[in-house]
Amino acid sequence: MAAATPPLQGKIAIVTGAGSGIGRAAALRLAAAGAHVGLLGRDVSSLQAVSRVIEQAGARATVAQADVTDRAAVDAAVAEIAKLGPPTLLINNAGAGRSAPFDRMTVDDWNAMLAVNLTGVFHVTQAVLPHLLAAGGGRIVNVASAAGLKGYPYIAAYAAAKHGVVGLTRALAVELAGRNITVNAVCPGYVDTPMTQATLKNIVQKTGRDMNAAREMIESFSPQKRLFDPDEVAATIVYLCSPDAHGINGQAIAICGGELAV
Numbered sequence: 001m002a003a004a005t006p007p008l009q010g011k012i013a014i015v016t017g018a019g020s021g022i023g024r025a026a027a028l029r030l031a032a033a034g035a036h037v038g039l040l041g042r043d044v045s046s047l048q049a050v051s052r053v054i055e056q057a058g059a060r061a062t063v064a065q066a067d068v069t070d071r072a073a074v075d076a077a078v079a080e081i082a083k084l085g086p087p088t089l090l091i092n093n094a095g096a097g098r099s100a101p102f103d104r105m106t107v108d109d110w111n112a113m114l115a116v117n118l119t120g121v122f123h124v125t126q127a128v129l130p131h132l133l134a135a136g137g138g139r140i141v142n143v144a145s146a147a148g149l150k151g152y153p154y155i156a157a158y159a160a161a162k163h164g165v166v167g168l169t170r171a172l173a174v175e176l177a178g179r180n181i182t183v184n185a186v187c188p189g190y191v192d193t194p195m196t197q198a199t200l201k202n203i204v205q206k207t208g209r210d211m212n213a214a215r216e217m218i219e220s221f222s223p224q225k226r227l228f229d230p231d232e233v234a235a236t237i238v239y240l241c242s243p244d245a246h247g248i249n250g251q252a253i254a255i256c257g258g259e260l261a262v
C-alpha cells in the first residue's frame with residue numbers, strides 16, 4: 001500500500017508565539033502533518049531554533065518577526081509569509097499572563113493583558129483573513145484558556161481577555177461559516193510551559209511554598225491532578241485543522257482533565 005499523503009500537505013500555516021510552549025508544539029505537529037509553517041513571534045532566535053528542528057525533520061518553516069500588539073509589524077510579517085502562497089491555517093497562540101489582586105491592578109496591567117491576549121488575536125486574524133477568503137476557506141484556531149470559560153482569582157485581566165477570545169471565536173465562527181472557514185478555540189488548564197514555570201516561581205515568591213508544593217497546588221485544579229503537555233494541546237489544534245474536523249465550528253474545547261465538566 002502506498003504511504004498516505006500527510007493531511008495538511010501543501011497548506012501554509014501561521015502560528016503566533018511559535019518559539020516556545022504550546023506554539024512550538026503546534027508548529028512541530030503542523031509541520032509533521034505536511035504544512036509549511038510560518039513561525040511568528042518577537043524573539044527571532046527561539047523561532048529560528050524551532051525552524052531548525054522542523055527542517056531537520058524534512059519539513060518546511062519560515063520565520064517572521066512581529067509583536068502581535070503592533071499592527072504594522074503583524075501586516076508586514078503576514079505579507080512575508082504569504083509570499084510562499086496563501087496561508088489558510090491560522091493558530092492564534094501568542095499570549096502572556098500577569099497576576100495581581102484586582103484592587104492593586106493598574107490600568108497599564110489591564111491594557112497590557114488585553115493588548116497581547118485579545119487585540120493581538122484581532123490584529124493577526126484581520127491580517128490573515130483576506131488570504132483565507134481568497135483561497136476559498138481555511139481554519140482558525142485560537143488558544144484561549146480554561147480561564148476563558150471560568151473565573152480564577154488574581155488574573156482578572158487575563159481571564160477577561162481570554163473570555164473575549166472565546167466570544168470572538170464564537171462570533172467569527174458564525175460570520176465566516178458560509179465562507180468555508182471554521183473558527184474554534186482550545187481552552188487548556190495549566191500546561192507545562194515557560195508561562196506556567198513563571199507562575200510557579202511567582203507562587204513560591206508570594207506564598208513561601210516550595211516548588212513542589214506550588215506545583216501540587218496548580219495540579220489540584222484539574223481532577224486529573226496534573227499539568228497538561230503542550231503536545232496534547234497541539235494534537236487538538238492539528239485535529240481542528242484537519243479535513244475530518246470540518247463540521248466543528250465555534251467551539252471552545254476544554255483540555256483540562258474534567259475541571260470544566262458540566
Ligand code: NAP
Pocket residue numbers: 016017018019020021022023040041042043044046066067068069093094095096097116143144145146187188189190191192193194195196
Ligand atoms: P509561553 O511558552 O510563554 O509562550 C508564549 C509565546 O507567546 C511565546 O513564544 C512568546 O514569544 C509569544 N508572545 C508573547 N507576547 C507576544 C507578543 N506581544 N507578540 C508576539 N508573540 C508574543 O507560554 P504558553 O503556555 O505556551 O502560552 C501559549 C498560549 O497558551 C498563550 O496564549 C497562553 O495564554 C495560553 N495558555 C497557556 C496555559 C498554560 O498553563 N501555560 C494555559 C491556558 C492557555 P516571544 O516572547 O518571542 O514573543
